[in-house]
Amino acid sequence: MKVNFQKILEKSPVEASAPCRIDAGGTLDISTFYLPLQHLAPSTMNIALDLRTCVTLNPFATGKIKISSAGFKSVIVSPQRASFRHPMGLIFAVAAYFNAQGVHIHIDSASPPKSALGGSSVAAVALIAAFSKVFSPDQNPVPTKDHIALLAHGIEAGVAGVPCGLQDQLAAAHGGVNAWYWKADGGKTPFHRFSLLARRNFKELQRHLLLCYCGKPHQSKDINGKWVRQFLEGRNRAVWEAIILNTHRLEKAFAQKDFNTAAEAVLSETKLRLKMTPDVLDATGTRFFMSAKAEGCGARFTGAGGGGCVWAVGEADRILSLKEEWESIISKIKDARLLPVVIDGTGVL
Numbered sequence: 001m002k003v004n005f006q007k008i009l010e011k012s013p014v015e016a017s018a019p020c021r022i023d024a025g026g027t028l029d030i031s032t033f034y035l036p037l038q039h040l041a042p043s044t045m046n047i048a049l050d051l052r053t054c055v056t057l058n059p060f061a062t063g064k065i066k067i068s069s070a071g072f073k074s075v076i077v078s079p080q081r082a083s084f085r086h087p088m089g090l091i092f093a094v095a096a097y098f099n100a101q102g103v104h105i106h107i108d109s110a111s112p113p114k115s116a117l118g119g120s121s122v123a124a125v126a127l128i129a130a131f132s133k134v135f136s137p138d139q140n141p142v143p144t145k146d147h148i149a150l151l152a153h154g155i156e157a158g159v160a161g162v163p164c165g166l167q168d169q170l171a172a173a174h175g176g177v178n179a180w181y182w183k184a185d186g187g188k189t190p191f192h193r194f195s196l197l198a199r200r201n202f203k204e205l206q207r208h209l210l211l212c213y214c215g216k217p218h219q220s221k222d223i224n225g226k227w228v229r230q231f232l233e234g235r236n237r238a239v240w241e242a243i244i245l246n247t248h249r250l251e252k253a254f255a256q257k258d259f260n261t262a263a264e265a266v267l268s269e270t271k272l273r274l275k276m277t278p279d280v281l282d283a284t285g286t287r288f289f290m291s292a293k294a295e296g297c298g299a300r301f302t303g304a305g306g307g308g309c310v311w312a313v314g315e316a317d318r319i320l321s322l323k324e325e326w327e328s329i330i331s332k333i334k335d336a337r338l339l340p341v342v343i344d345g346t347g348v349l
Contacts, residue, residue, distance in 0.1 A: 002099060003098075003099070003100075003134065003135065004102070005057070005059075005098075005100050005101065005102050005103045005134060006059045006060065006062060006101070006102025006103065007059075007102075008134055009057055009058055009059040009102075009103065009134070010059045013056055013057060013058045013059075014056070014057040014130050014131075014133045014134055015054060015055065015056045015057070015130065016054075016055050016126045016127070016129035016130035016133060016348065016349060017052040017053060017054040017055065017126050017348070017349050018052060018053055018122045018123075018125045018126040018129070018172035018173065018347065018348040018349070019048040019049055019050055019051065019052050019053075019122070019171065019172060019175055019344035019346075019347065020048070020049050020051045020052075020053065020109075020110075020111050020115075020117035020118050020119065020122050020171075020172070021046040021047060021048050021049060021117060021118050021122075021167070021168060021171035021172070021302075022046065022047050022049065022117070022209075022211060022302050022309070022311040023044065023045065023046040023047070023118075023167060023171075023302060023303065024044070024045045024046075024247055024250055024265075024266060024269055024300060025042075025043055025044040025045050025243060025244070025246075025247035025250070025269070026044055026165060026167060026303060026304065027165060027224060027227055027304065028042040028043065028044050028165075028182060028240070028243065028244065028247070029044045029165035029166045029167040029180065029182055029191075030163045030164065030165045030224075030228070031163070031182075031190070032163050032228055032231060032232070033231060033240060034182035034183075034184070034190075035184050037240060037241065037244060038182075038183075038184050040241060040244045040245070041181060041244070041248070042181070042182050042244050042247075043179050043180060043181045043182065043244070043247050043248065043251065044165070044167045044179070044180045044182070044247065045178070045179045045180075045196070045247055045250055045251050045254070046167055046168075046170075046171045046177075046178060046180070047171075047176075047177050047205075047209075047343060048171045048172070048174070048175040048176055048177075048343065048344040048345075048347065049117070049211070049339075049341065049342065049343060049344055050110075050340075050342040050343065050344040051109075051110040051111040051117065051339060051340070052109075052110055052344070053107065053108070053109040053110070053111070053119065053122045053123050053126050053172075054107075054108045054109075054126065055105065055106070055107055055108075055123060055126040055127045055129075055130045056105075056106045056108070056130070057103055057104070057105060057106075057130050057131070057134065058103070058104040058106065059102060059103070059104070060102055060103055060104040061076075061102065062101070062102050063078055063079075063101050063102065064076055064077065064078055064101065064102065065077060065078075065079055065082060065092070065095055065100065065101060065102075065103055065104075065105065066103075066104040066105065067088045067091050067092070067104075067105045067106075067107070068104070068105070068106050068107070069088070069106070069107035069108075069109070069113075069123075070107075070108065070109065070113065071112075071113030071114070072087055072088060072113070075088060077092075078101075079092075079095065079096060079099075079100070079101050082095070082096065084159040085159075089159055090120050090123070090124055090155065090156055090159060090160075091105060091107070091123065091124070091127060093155050093156075093158065093159045094124050094127045094128060094131070094152070094155055095127075095131075097151075097155060098131045100131065105127065107123050107127075109122075109123070111213075111339065112213045112217075112335075112339075113217065114217030114218055114307075114308065115213050115217070115218065115302070115308045115309050116218035116301065116302040116303035116304065116305065116306075116307070116308025116309055117302055117303070117308070117309055118168035118171065118172065118303065120156070121152060121153075121156060121168035121169050121172060122168065122169075122172040124152040124155065124156060124169070125148055125149060125152045125169050125172040125173055125348050126172070126348060128143070128148050128151055128152055129143075129148055129348045129349070132148075145173040145174050145347055145348060146173070146189055148169075148173050148348060149166065149169035149170045149172070149173040149174075150166075150169075150189065152169045152172075152173075153166045153169045156169075162224065162225055162228070163224070163228055166180075166190070166191065167180055168303075170191065170193070171347075172347065172348060173347050173348050174193065174347040175344040175345050175346045175347035175348075176195055176197075176199070176343075176344075176345050176347070177195065177196045177197040177202070177205065177254065177343065178193055178194060178195055178196060179193075179194040179196055179247075179251040180192070180193060180194075181194065194251070196251060196254045196255045197254060197255065197257075199345040201257070202343040202345060204257070205254075205257075205343060206341050206342065206343060207316040207319065208259045208262075208313055208314060208315065208316055208319055209311065209312070209313055209319070209341045210292075210297075210311065210312040210313075210319050210322055210323055210326065210338070210341065211309060211310075211311045211312075211338065211339045211340075211341050212288055212309060212310050212311075212326050212330065212336065212337070212338050212339065213308070213309050213335070213336060213337055213338075213339055214282075214284045214285050214288065214307065214308065214309065214310060214333070214336055215284065215333045215334055215335035215336035215337075216282065216284060216307040216308070216335075217307050217308065218302075218303060218304070218305065218306050218307035218308030222306060223277055223279065223280055223304040223305055223306045224304045226276075226277055227276065227277065227304075230276065236275075236276050239272050239275060239276055242272055243269060243272050243273075246265050246268050246269050246272065247265075247269070249261065249265045250262055250265035250266065250269070253265055259313060259314055259315050259316075260296075260314075260315060262298065262313045262314075263296065263297050263298035263312075263313050263314040263315075263318075264298060265298065266298030266299065266300045266312075266313055267292075267293060267298035267299070268298075269300060270289060270298070270299065270300045270301070273301075273305070277305075279305075279306055280301055280304070280305030280306060281301055281305060281310075282306070282307060284329075284333060284336070285301055285305070285307070285310050287329050288310040288312075288326060288329060289301075289310065291322065291325045291326065291329065292310075292312045292314070292322055294325075295314065295318050295321050295322040295325060296314060296315070296318045297312045297313060297314030297315075297318050297319060297322050298312065298313050298314065299311065299312040299313075300312075309339070323338070326338065
């Protein structure tokens with residue numbers, strides 16, 4: 001369907017936003033892993049955070065698309081010449097899906113660029129929601145949150161050139177504190193969602209969490225690529241089985257508000273990942289991890305690691321002590337900082 005986005009947006013710009021996430025059990029949301037390991041009920045756990053990525057659609061020159069986002073150079077191009085290999089290639093690909101032109105896509109994220117909090121996937125979810133608002137209901141039915149997440153994942157998998165997981169898109173679409181069980185039963189969706197905590201418990205949980213940007217952008221493709229290659233070669237299968245069992249343990253701990261066990265489970269997963277790929281934590285990330293361990297908390301890199309953020313969980317008094325330790329470390333690292341932990345229960349808007 002051809003839509004004159006420029007004309008519609010001249011009447012009123014369109015905006016949508018979605019939250020980022022912290023996570024555990026990641027990579028198991030890739031079918032390369034969850035299908036062969038189906039007998040163990042592989043799952044991923046994530047917590048959506050109110051560090052939202054906002055996408056605004058404004059009118060632009062006929063036959064052109066402009067994309068602007070902090071941390072990236074603005075780009076103007078005709079849709080036919082938009083490269084999906086560009087740093088903004090995923091955004092161009094989403095725009096192509098909607099056959100968009102005459103649009104300025106402005107992306108404003110509350111999380112640092114390349115912080116391993118799911119940024120590009122979150123932007124894709126928000127952008128799909130924004131484009132969907134341009135259509136009237138009779139032109140295009142309002143998509144469900146599952147549909148938005150699946151479409152964002154499908155587009156990303158199509159242009160990424162590497163296997164992609166689905167947990168980032170789901171956290172962005174749904175919000176909340178969830179376990180996602182990856183299935184192979186031939187249904188429309190490859191997952192079951194289990195909410196671990198009701199919204200009324202979010203404030204209490206926030207007292208048990210800490211999040212820090214380590215000052216260095218992540219490079220998740222390299223690490224994810226290593227995990228995929230190792231798995232396909234028959235290496236570290238036992239480690240992935242242990243990660244699945246450990247993620248189940250973590251989910252149960254969060255549901256029961258057992259933050260000592262949650263800390264132990266997060267600590268265990270990080271050790272398992274380090275066993276496979278020591279570079280999931282760089283020297284800076286290792287300092288945050290070791291200080292959390294010393295305080296009786298568990299800490300894990302976000303996403304596939306290799307820079308970006310580290311998050312921690314533990315009893316509230318230990319998290320307070322850890323906060324002081326992390327602030328001391330941060331004071332000596334350029335661009336590093338603590339990020340606010342406010343759990344988002346809404347998802348894409």
